[in-house]
Amino acid sequence: MNDNRIKKLTPLKETKFLSLYDAEYKNKNGKEQHWIISSRKCYSTLNEQFFQGKEGIVDAVIIVALHKESNKLVLIKQFRVPLNDYVYELPAGLLDDNEKIENAVVRELREETGLSLVEINYEKTKDKVFLSVGMTDESVALVYCTCEGVTSNQYLEEDEDIEVILVSQTQAKELLKTNVKMDIKLFMILTSFAESGEKLFNTTV
Numbered sequence: 001m002n003d004n005r006i007k008k009l010t011p012l013k014e015t016k017f018l019s020l021y022d023a024e025y026k027n028k029n030g031k032e033q034h035w036i037i038s039s040r041k042c043y044s045t046l047n048e049q050f051f052q053g054k055e056g057i058v059d060a061v062i063i064v065a066l067h068k069e070s071n072k073l074v075l076i077k078q079f080r081v082p083l084n085d086y087v088y089e090l091p092a093g094l095l096d097d098n099e100k101i102e103n104a105v106v107r108e109l110r111e112e113t114g115l116s117l118v119e120i121n122y123e124k125t126k127d128k129v130f131l132s133v134g135m136t137d138e139s140v141a142l143v144y145c146t147c148e149g150v151t152s153n154q155y156l157e158e159d160e161d162i163e164v165i166l167v168s169q170t171q172a173k174e175l176l177k178t179n180v181k182m183d184i185k186l187f188m189i190l191t192s193f194a195e196s197g198e199k200l201f202n203t204t205v
Helices: 042-053 102-115 169-176 184-201
Strands: 007-012 018-026 031-039 059-067 072-080 085-089 092-094 115-118 124-131 139-148 162-167
Touching: 007 042, 018 042, 059 102, 059 184, 072 102, 072 184, 085 184, 092 102, 102 115, 102 139, 102 162, 139 184, 162 169, 169 184
Parallel strands: 059 139
Antiparallel strands: 007 018, 018 031, 059 072, 059 092, 072 085, 072 162, 115 139, 124 139
């Protein structure tokens, strides 16, 4: 980065999955300002990224999966503590240390839904996109794939409270008409699936 506006990074609170940092930076007018950053990365990793030009790693995978036998989109309904409520989402999960994206998809798909990966559409998949950039540097791989099998909750971790839902194109349209809490990533995918069905998973040229 030729124009590195961040001049100093100070840890405020570091935990296993999420940390807060104070970033001292210069705005476009050269005035020193402060910004609070939430990150999945430890201080040393983020420090190397900001000041040594190290490429940032992907934090998680978001799985856009078509159930092969039913031609339905795979959703989950999960209890999220920050909302104190259930919210509709896509299956997802953090990458383990140095884990390949493909391996994370296999692991998280099985853990959260009981389903097995069939194939990843690499031409549709985006290796790295960012989420709420005003608050966090968190990045994800948005992976389009097909899966198979019978849904199950037997592989969930203790703190995971998840219901798996398979929706057809018609059911997607109906779900969008409701007032249920919904993750923005799911809303965008669900809108596209409601319009195009399984064609959403076809490679576009």
